[in-house]
Amino acid sequence: MKFVVSSSVLLKQLSTVNGVITNNPIVPILENFLFQLEHSQLTVTASDLQTVMITTLEVESQDTGAIAVPARLLLDTLRGLPDQPITFKVDTETFGTEIITENGRYKLSGENPIDFPKVPQVSKSLSVEIGADILGSAIANTIFAVSSDDLRPAMTGVYVQLNSQYTNFVATDGHRLIRYRRSDIQSEQESSMIIPRKALNLLKSSLPSDDTVVTADFSSSNAFFSFNNIKMICRLIDERFPDYENAIPQNNPNVLTINRQELLGSLKRISIYSNKTTHQIRLKLGHNDLVISAEDLDYSNEANEKLMCDYEGEPMEIGFNAKFLIEMLNNLSSNMISIEMSAPNRAGLIIPAETKENENILMLVMPVMLNSYA
Amino acid sequence: MDAFFASVEQRDNPSLKGKPVAVGGSSERGVVAAASYEARKYGVRSAMSSKIAAQKCPNLIFVKPRFESYRAVSYQIREIFAEYTPLIEPLSLDEAYLDVTNNLKEMASATQIAIEIKEKIKKQTQLTASAGVSYNKFLAKIASDFNKPDGLYIIKPNQGPLFVETLEIDRFHGIGKVTAQKMHKMGIFTGKDLREYDESFLIKQFGKIGRYYYQIARGIDTRAVNPERIRKSVGSENTFMQNLEARAEIQLGLEPLIEDVWRYCIKHEIFGRTVSLKVKYSDFQIVTRSRTTLSPIFDLPLFERISYELLDQIMPPCKGIRLLGISLSNLTNEQDMEGKQLTLEF
Numbered sequence: 001m002k003f004v005v006s007s008s009v010l011l012k013q014l015s016t017v018n019g020v021i022t023n024n025p026i027v028p029i030l031e032n033f034l035f036q037l038e039h040s041q042l043t044v045t046a047s048d049l050q051t052v053m054i055t056t057l058e059v060e061s062q063d064t065g066a067i068a069v070p071a072r073l074l075l076d077t078l079r080g081l082p083d084q085p086i087t088f089k090v091d092t093e094t095f096g097t098e099i100i101t102e103n104g105r106y107k108l109s110g111e112n113p114i115d116f117p118k119v120p121q122v123s124k125s126l127s128v129e130i131g132a133d134i135l136g137s138a139i140a141n142t143i144f145a146v147s148s149d150d151l152r153p154a155m156t157g158v159y160v161q162l163n164s165q166y167t168n169f170v171a172t173d174g175h176r177l178i179r180y181r182r183s184d185i186q187s188e189q190e191s192s193m194i195i196p197r198k199a200l201n202l203l204k205s206s207l208p209s210d211d212t213v214v215t216a217d218f219s220s221s222n223a224f225f226s227f228n229n230i231k232m233i234c235r236l237i238d239e240r241f242p243d244y245e246n247a248i249p250q251n252n253p254n255v256l257t258i259n260r261q262e263l264l265g266s267l268k269r270i271s272i273y274s275n276k277t278t279h280q281i282r283l284k285l286g287h288n289d290l291v292i293s294a295e296d297l298d299y300s301n302e303a304n305e306k307l308m309c310d311y312e313g314e315p316m317e318i319g320f321n322a323k324f325l326i327e328m329l330n331n332l333s334s335n336m337i338s339i340e341m342s343a344p345n346r347a348g349l350i351i352p353a354e355t356k357e358n359e360n361i362l363m364l365v366m367p368v369m370l371n372s373y374a
Numbered sequence: 375m376d377a378f379f380a381s382v383e384q385r386d387n388p389s390l391k392g393k394p395v396a397v398g399g400s401s402e403r404g405v406v407a408a409a410s411y412e413a414r415k416y417g418v419r420s421a422m423s424s425k426i427a428a429q430k431c432p433n434l435i436f437v438k439p440r441f442e443s444y445r446a447v448s449y450q451i452r453e454i455f456a457e458y459t460p461l462i463e464p465l466s467l468d469e470a471y472l473d474v475t476n477n478l479k480e481m482a483s484a485t486q487i488a489i490e491i492k493e494k495i496k497k498q499t500q501l502t503a504s505a506g507v508s509y510n511k512f513l514a515k516i517a518s519d520f521n522k523p524d525g526l527y528i529i530k531p532n533q534g535p536l537f538v539e540t541l542e543i544d545r546f547h548g549i550g551k552v553t554a555q556k557m558h559k560m561g562i563f564t565g566k567d568l569r570e571y572d573e574s575f576l577i578k579q580f581g582k583i584g585r586y587y588y589q590i591a592r593g594i595d596t597r598a599v600n601p602e603r604i605r606k607s608v609g610s611e612n613t614f615m616q617n618l619e620a621r622a623e624i625q626l627g628l629e630p631l632i633e634d635v636w637r638y639c640i641k642h643e644i645f646g647r648t649v650s651l652k653v654k655y656s657d658f659q660i661v662t663r664s665r666t667t668l669s670p671i672f673d674l675p676l677f678e679r680i681s682y683e684l685l686d687q688i689m690p691p692c693k694g695i696r697l698l699g700i701s702l703s704n705l706t707n708e709q710d711m712e713g714k715q716l717t718l719e720f
Contacts, residue, residue, distance in 0.1 A: 366715065
């Protein structure tokens with residue numbers, strides 16, 4: 001089996017799917033790319049058993065056949081090569097693979113492609129089409145709040161709820177929660193699933209930023225995404241997502257409306273002076289002014305700033321983890337935002353004042369308890 | 375205090391003197407909170423259902439509890455205790471441990487202190503109290519039960535182990551009905567029997583408390599008198615006039631209990647992480663359901679939601695519900711929470 005391919009084209013395609021491969025896979029064969037050649041069509045598969053990514057590219061060849069090639073070795077080789085046509089020669093008996101370039105020859109020992117795990121076939125019970133830019137933004141807006149706590153597996157992915165009016169993308173780590181709603185993704189058939197973080201991260205980095213159509217098919221156990229020459233299959237998280245609607249507080253009479261950039265800038269400065277482990281900052285809300293302060297008792301550091309704002313409600317003091325607030329505010333694009341609160345021990349809601357078409361964002365963050373005598 | 379609630383009633387209403395009195399609801403579904411010694415002769419006991427109590431003692435006079443009066447007496451006796459020592463650990467309204475090792479009156483004899491306190495109580499409240507004097511809490515408690523009413527019993531250090539040896543384990547403070555039954559099955563009936571077992575065996579059989587059993591069997595108890603014994607749970611329960619069966623009426627019965635508990639928590643600024651629901655069925659079978667949250671429960675809607683979710687777990691009820699109780703435990707007060715990141719409760 002023999003084929004010729006541009007080194008840079010191959011490198012680009014391999015880099016896209018390489019993110020699937022883990023350092024210490026459960027089965028050693030998963031350290032390899034699976035190459036399947038069908039004349040001028042080369043299909044490359046990478047898998048970690050949970051997530052599979054497949055890409056296809058054009059090569060010059062008359063042959064058909066398959067080989068599993070060590071991913072790390074091949075990628076390192078390609079990265080070091082100037083752009084040029086390179087030739088792969090595979091001995092399908094011994095799985096020895098030879099790469100011939102203008103610079104020289106490189107021999108890799110491949111593995112039997114038969115050993116590569118079978119890829120689940122698309123068996124759809126639900127199918128939706130989403131613009132790549134929309135899906136990308138849904139992922140970007142939620143993934144940072146996904147939990148990394150394996151003890152609560154349901155929260156280690158983004159919960160997707162489809163219905164005939166809109167689709168919710170929900171992420172939470174137990175301290176904050178993001179609900180990103182799109183009214184331009186709909187499905188007559190109501191359905192919900194939890195897509196694992198790894199798959200979404202991989203999707204995010206491989207999705208084009210234009211309106212390329214992504215086809216998403218869902219079965220009861222897997223999600224299948226395909227766009228351009230890329231396919232991704234991932235196993236869904238088979239858990240019950242927390243009943244998050246109940247956690248969204250309904251009556252929040254204290255509303256702070258403020259310029260997002262000003263608040264963000266202030267938070268970044270003040271947080272430098274906050275405790276290094278809790279990142280606790282204090283918001284003191286009075287009639288149309290906001291004082292943000294922090295202190296780190298270990299180093300006797302402290303800072304405070306006064307900001308102009310619009311505040312309606314009872315004067316109150318509430319503590320938050322500055323890192324959470326900064327991350328959440330960074331993910332918004334609205335000029336003005338409002339923070340709706342009820343009490344210093346109940347969740348605050350961050351809502352952008354201006355929203356893009358078809359988009360609705362709700363962010364929820366739990367406070368840090370303050371010492372009320374300070 | 376001897377037959378505390380009942381004695382207060384007899385004191386305040388002379389027509390009750392010398393008569394069998396039960397404090398508690400007289401309705402068919404009421405419960406006896408306290409029985410006078412006259413009533414006890416007929417076998418009336420506290421926590422007994424009023425119906426059974428009335429059967430055992432047809433002349434029994436039921437009196438509605440007046441907690442304000444009991445609290446007033448409780449305050450009076452604590453004032454007397456405080457003359458002697460700041461180390462007072464109240465067990466209930468009418469019972470407390472006192473550490474008089476270094477007492478304020480510099481009296482050498484604990485027995486003398488007990489006699490004085492008993493006299494002062496009688497003079498100031500016209501009520502009798504029983505006291506137990508010993509070298510640790512376990513023995514003092516047992517001694518106080520030994521010579522009721524108006525009793526005084528002393529267990530001296532050299533008598534302790536011997537005293538425990540002959541004592542039935544059912545009378546051990548800290549060994550309840552269930553544990554006692556389990557011990558009976560193992561052939562343990564007295565302190566002497568209990569002493570036969572080594573510590574690791576008792577820990578294996580009974581858990582952590584096994585160590586305590588091992589020690590008390592030898593008359594050893596190292597627990598200090600703790601004047602700041604903190605409340606471990608806040609709860610409220612109610613026995614209903616009629617058995618509840620429908621979900622709606624059960625929830626209606628639970629509502630005021632939740633509010634009761636919540637009012638207490640708000641007033642005292644304590645908040646719990648564990649919600650426990652207790653259900654007693656018409657056949658007196660008791661089941662409990664509980665759930666623990668990651669952060670203390672700071673708002674009523676969440677407390678209600680968890681309570682009703684616990685209720686859902688036993689729905690539909692297999693038989694009529696006689697009693698419902700709700701409690702919060704794993705308590706923290708607001709100050710302990712400083713700097714804590716709160717968690718969303720799902």
